[in-house]
Amino acid sequence: MVCHYALDDLTFDEHISVHAPNRTGAADPAAFAAAARLVYLLAGVSYYKAAAPPVIEVDTALTTAERTLLEAFYLDGLGEYAFRNGLDLSTVRIDAAHRPSTDTTAEPPAGNRPLIPFGGGIDSIVTVQGVRHAQPDADIALFVMSRAGDRFDAIESAAAVTGLPIVRGERRIDDQILRSAELGFRNGHVPVTGVLSAVALLAAAFDGRDTVVMSNEWSASLGNLTHLGREVNHQWSKSLSFENLLRTVLDGTPDLDTNYYSWLRCFSELWVARRFATMTQFHPVFRSCNRSFHLDRAVRMDRWCGTCDKCCFIDLILAPFMAATDLAAVFDGAEPLDNPELTDTFAALAGLSDDAKPFECVGDVDECRVAVLLASARPDRSANHLLGALAARTSAVVPGEVTRYAAELLQPLGTHNIPDHHAPDDLLG
DSSP, rough: EEEEEEEETTEEEEEEEHHHHHHOOOOOOOHHHHHHHHHHHHHTTTHHHTTSSSSSSSSSOOHHHHHHHHHHHHTTTTHHHHHHHHHOTTOOOEEBOOOOOOOSSOOOOOOOOOEEOSSSHHHHHHHHHHHHOOOEEEEEEEEESSTTTTTOOOHHHHHHHHHHHHHEEEEOOHHHHEEEEEHHHOOOOOOHHHHHHHHHHHHHTTOOOEEEEEEGGGGGGSSSSEEETTETTGGGGGGGGHHHHHHHHHHTTTTOOEEEEEETTOOOOOHHHHHTTTOOOTTOOOOOOOGGOOOOTTTSSSSSSSSSOOOHHHHHHHHTSOOOHHHHTTTTTOOOGGOGGGGGHHHTTTSSSSSOOOSSSOOOOHHHHHHHHHTTSSSSGGHHHHHHHHHHHHTTSSOOOHHHHHHHHHHHSSOOOOGGGGGOOOHHH
């Protein structure tokens, strides 16, 4: 499919395709069209950011739920973009005709053919293995999105270990956006997980799948800082707020009878890390370092860089649950916790400095503080000076006794949309 957008006389084309080489389901044309419309509505954010105009003209009528989703997508989803560019997007207006909604009352899909977006990191690996355990007879497929003709080794290696079929989405953003600096456009972070979610729904419709299962954990709903009185959350399109807004749109789209939820919604990154630590078959191949996903293959890394915020966070959150020698092997001699020059990075992750939580997909400061204390208490980490120094600083700010505090973060937290037939044992009690 091709999506067309314009900023006055400047036009953009975005190309999106889906492929299911091992296709076993039948595509529903009405569902595919409904999902394609949703992709069109959300993918436009990448072109809006080039100039941030005060009015967004939509050439298709919107239901109340669709308008509410779009308003939040541009205001909260672009919160980091607005902060970095010094913008106030609260007055941006969406100009579109009204379309009556049709509320569905049908039972939710059975979830027997789930599609799981997969990124090769600990979150999506834990989700895949968890859904497999909860529903052994489910016909599961992975969903992987990339640029046309491109593949990320960091995803492909971990996907191969699952042994599951892959449904692929390919997205080609207009080249003009990739030349933003050269052409004088504004640039910044967009709620890309929201776009990926829409393309996953498109792929599900194409392959006759009834559920899209995300891997967005509890702390994805927690922000980084406040800007002009509003919370700025780098992970807003991974939040419960976005999930519920999109689910409301789906409830009013009878042609698209697809469930959408996150399997990790009510769990902390500590809970995820504890589960992943037992999945030893994935330890040699998983990767979450952003430098493994660089668009330019010439600078894309085939290993952990060992210095970025993501590398530091993953090392820290796994340190309480994996042997020091095992984590050293994961990072191939460049483990962040062994690098004292990264002390400030770890301090920011744990909220021990004046710096805000990094604008990355990392956990909450409380999760990081507990990880520091639990990891520093391990006998095989007793000689780690970086951890020892962080633990001394953390002990002064963590309230109460760390074992109790850690126990709270290792239990279900908050609300969720996980159906019983996919739910982990922790929720079924």
